[in-house]
Amino acid sequence: MNAIAAVLQRDLRLAMRRKSEVLTAVFFFVVVASLFPLAIGPEADMLRKIAPGILWVGALLASLLSLGRLFAADYQDGTLEQMALSPTPMPLLVAAKVLAHWLLSGLPLALLSPVLALQFDLDSGTMWVLFTSLLLGTALLSFLGAVGAALTLGVRGGEVLLSLLILPLYIPALVFGSGAVEAQMVGMGYGAQMSILSAMLLLAAFFGPWACALALRIALE
Amino acid sequence: MENFKIRWFHWAAPQSFYPLAGRLWPFFGLIAAVMALAALYLGFFVAPTDFQQGEGYRIIFVHVPASWMSMVIYLAMAFWAFLGFTFNTRLSGMMTQALAPTGAMFTFLSLWTGALWGKPMWGAWWVWDARLTSELILFFLYMGYIALTSAIDDPRRADRAGGLLALVGAVNVPIIYFSVKWWNTLHQGASVSVTKGSSMAHTMLWAMLLMALAFWAYSIAMALYRVRSIILVRERHTQWVQEVAA
Amino acid sequence: MLSVADLSCIRGDRTLFRGVSFTLEAGQCLHLEGGNGVGKTSLLRIVAGLSPAAQGEVRWHGALLGSPDCQLPAQMLYLGHLLALKDELSAVENLIAGGAIAGSGPNQEQALDALKQLGLAGRTALPVRVLSQGQKRRVALARLLLQQHPLWVLDEPFVALDAAAHALIVRVLHGHLAQGGMVLLTSHQPVDMGTQGRSLRLDA
Numbered sequence: 227m228n229a230i231a232a233v234l235q236r237d238l239r240l241a242m243r244r245k246s247e248v249l250t251a252v253f254f255f256v257v258v259a260s261l262f263p264l265a266i267g268p269e270a271d272m273l274r275k276i277a278p279g280i281l282w283v284g285a286l287l288a289s290l291l292s293l294g295r296l297f298a299a300d301y302q303d304g305t306l307e308q309m310a311l312s313p314t315p316m317p318l319l320v321a322a323k324v325l326a327h328w329l330l331s332g333l334p335l336a337l338l339s340p341v342l343a344l345q346f347d348l349d350s351g352t353m354w355v356l357f358t359s360l361l362l363g364t365a366l367l368s369f370l371g372a373v374g375a376a377l378t379l380g381v382r383g384g385e386v387l388l389s390l391l392i393l394p395l396y397i398p399a400l401v402f403g404s405g406a407v408e409a410q411m412v413g414m415g416y417g418a419q420m421s422i423l424s425a426m427l428l429l430a431a432f433f434g435p436w437a438c439a440l441a442l443r444i445a446l447e
Numbered sequence: 448m449e450n451f452k453i454r455w456f457h458w459a460a461p462q463s464f465y466p467l468a469g470r471l472w473p474f475f476g477l478i479a480a481v482m483a484l485a486a487l488y489l490g491f492f493v494a495p496t497d498f499q500q501g502e503g504y505r506i507i508f509v510h511v512p513a514s515w516m517s518m519v520i521y522l523a524m525a526f527w528a529f530l531g532f533t534f535n536t537r538l539s540g541m542m543t544q545a546l547a548p549t550g551a552m553f554t555f556l557s558l559w560t561g562a563l564w565g566k567p568m569w570g571a572w573w574v575w576d577a578r579l580t581s582e583l584i585l586f587f588l589y590m591g592y593i594a595l596t597s598a599i600d601d602p603r604r605a606d607r608a609g610g611l612l613a614l615v616g617a618v619n620v621p622i623i624y625f626s627v628k629w630w631n632t633l634h635q636g637a638s639v640s641v642t643k644g645s646s647m648a649h650t651m652l653w654a655m656l657l658m659a660l661a662f663w664a665y666s667i668a669m670a671l672y673r674v675r676s677i678i679l680v681r682e683r684h685t686q687w688v689q690e691v692a693a
Numbered sequence: 694m695l696s697v698a699d700l701s702c703i704r705g706d707r708t709l710f711r712g713v714s715f716t717l718e719a720g721q722c723l724h725l726e727g728g729n730g731v732g733k734t735s736l737l738r739i740v741a742g743l744s745p746a747a748q749g750e751v752r753w754h755g756a757l758l759g760s761p762d763c764q765l766p767a768q769m770l771y772l773g774h775l776l777a778l779k780d781e782l783s784a785v786e787n788l789i790a791g792g793a794i795a796g797s798g799p800n801q802e803q804a805l806d807a808l809k810q811l812g813l814a815g816r817t818a819l820p821v822r823v824l825s826q827g828q829k830r831r832v833a834l835a836r837l838l839l840q841q842h843p844l845w846v847l848d849e850p851f852v853a854l855d856a857a858a859h860a861l862i863v864r865v866l867h868g869h870l871a872q873g874g875m876v877l878l879t880s881h882q883p884v885d886m887g888t889q890g891r892s893l894r895l896d897a
Binding site for chain 1: 771776780781796
């Protein structure tokens with residue numbers, strides 16, 4: 227078994243033995259999405275209009291919850307050090323960790339989004355666009371957020387600082403992701419937004435692990 | 448070529464740069480003051496009243512140069528961060544940290560003057576114009592950098608982590624601007640335009656350029672002044688600093 | 694051959710040590726001694742390539758550490774202060790994952806065998822968090838039996854070990870030296886490595 231598969235398998239196994247962490251993010255998403263109609267009012271027309279934004283921001287915040295812990299445990303018990311010493315290039319190991327994070331937080335959120343979309347009275351076509359845009363968007367957030375998590379590793383007040391660092395960088399994804407859903411809702415094409423989102427994801431997947439590995443080495447010095 | 452390289456790296460040592468910065472910053476400060484006065488004179492007394500916007504438009508002589516500087520300084524920070532990673536010099540990190548507060552100040556000034564301008568023009572303190580929104584996001588980027596470097600105790604780690612953040616941010620700034628512009632045109636937000644309807648009179652342009660140069664000189668002066676303090680704090684255990692302090 | 698020349702280390706504001714030099718040849722063991730906080734762990738981390746040195750250089754077979762032709766990372770086993778074990782995984786799972794990441798990839802049998810040699814038979818499937826400190830240390834040290842890297846860099850390997858385990862590890866170290874390996878370690882307890890052992894004292 228090679229190093230990348232070992233890292234991926236280890237993270238997934240650990241999460242399965244401590245399921246509460248995965249479920250927390252999911253329930254957070256559900257609660258946040260349910261709060262808005264309660265705060266704003268139940269008129270279907272208005273809810274439909276604000277749904278893309280709310281569901282996207284809700285998924286974003288829920289994903290952000292677990293990012294702080296991405297490297298923290300490994301840093302504290304010494305496994306991060308061992309990953310830095312591995313003959314396998316660190317960006318690849320980082321990519322494996324990011325993939326594990328996405329499988330455990332981003333993917334469940336995207337899968338849950340059509341169910342929550344029911345609360346906002348969205349039609350099935352829109353639900354599909356919401357699902358795919360969140361699939362891409364949460365993956366993008368995992369890659370970007372990993373860089374932030376690495377920069378704030380072991381720093382006081384790191385979790386909130388992480389949000390401050392990552393959210394501005396994430397705004398383009400938010401704009402195009404929710405824009406795609408809105409476009410579908412008004413009957414316009416969402417192809418352009420999806421393409422741009424995919425392009426951003428590819429860029430982040432390519433350069434993110436590299437920047438992240440550099441930040442981790444800085445933290446380990 | 449060897450000589451050239453050696454000369455540059457001579458100035459990269461904090462001990463040599465400290466007196467150089469000390470000689471330069473008053474010079475830039477003076478330039479800044481003179482140009483600012485000239486720009487203000489041009490802007491407030493010479494430039495004609497705008498056809499559409501009356502006298503209130505004159506705040507653009509501060510707003511536009513401040514926006515320009517906020518972006519230029521962020522690029523300068525990214526540049527110094529890049530130098531720091533390439534050559535592993537301590538001074539690069541110090542320069543990046545010295546530039547940040549001034550950049551944040553100009554971003555805030557741009558937002559504030561934008562609001563002061565917007566209120567009489569459109570009746571609202573804030574409009575979600577593409578440029579203003581991008582400035583707001585740039586302000587968050589500055590705050591993030593300052594927060595990160597303040598939170599890390601070890602100066603070397605703070606410099607390198609901050610530098611990486613500045614580089615990642617700099618790469619993202621065009622993407623952010625593009626996405627905000629797209630968002631704005633789609634939603635037909637208000638557009639804050641300096642030259643709506645009329646072409647800008649020559650004096651207006653000159654006043655803005657002069658103010659921009661004044662801000663630029665001011666930024667250099669402030670960065671050089673601030674980096675001197677940073678050098679003294681970072682190098683306080685070396686002999687030359689203890690002699691300076693004595 | 695590991696050679697360290699004129700090494701100095703700065704942590705924050707303090708200079709921990711300066712001008713440290715030594716060489717380590719095949720079949721030799723170097724025991725770093727010194728009081729708490731004098732920089733032993735920092736020195737090991739510099740040799741491992743995790744931290745930068747303020748001054749000086751580390752060379753492995755003549756190649757400078759950090760240069761592309763330096764093979765040290767692939768030929769070194771580093772066991773630091775932290776055990777690098779996941780509490781929720783069993784000892785076997787930890788060894789297999791850790792080994793795969795380090796490039797040595799033991800399979801289930803090899804991992805079980807190593808754990809048995811360290812006296813942990815019967816405890817191999819339990820999550821590591823229920824083991825005692827000494828047992829956890831033994832799981833971490835089981836890696837010594839599972840790979841072939843020439844240089845071992847060990848930070849306080851004997852902490853929490855009982856006399857029998859201590860003697861076992863010393864035997865393992867001797868075995869490694871006999872095969873031409875090298876050991877660089879720190880320990881507050883005396884380590885009897887016989888003629889193959891030297892010690893170097895780091896002073897403030």
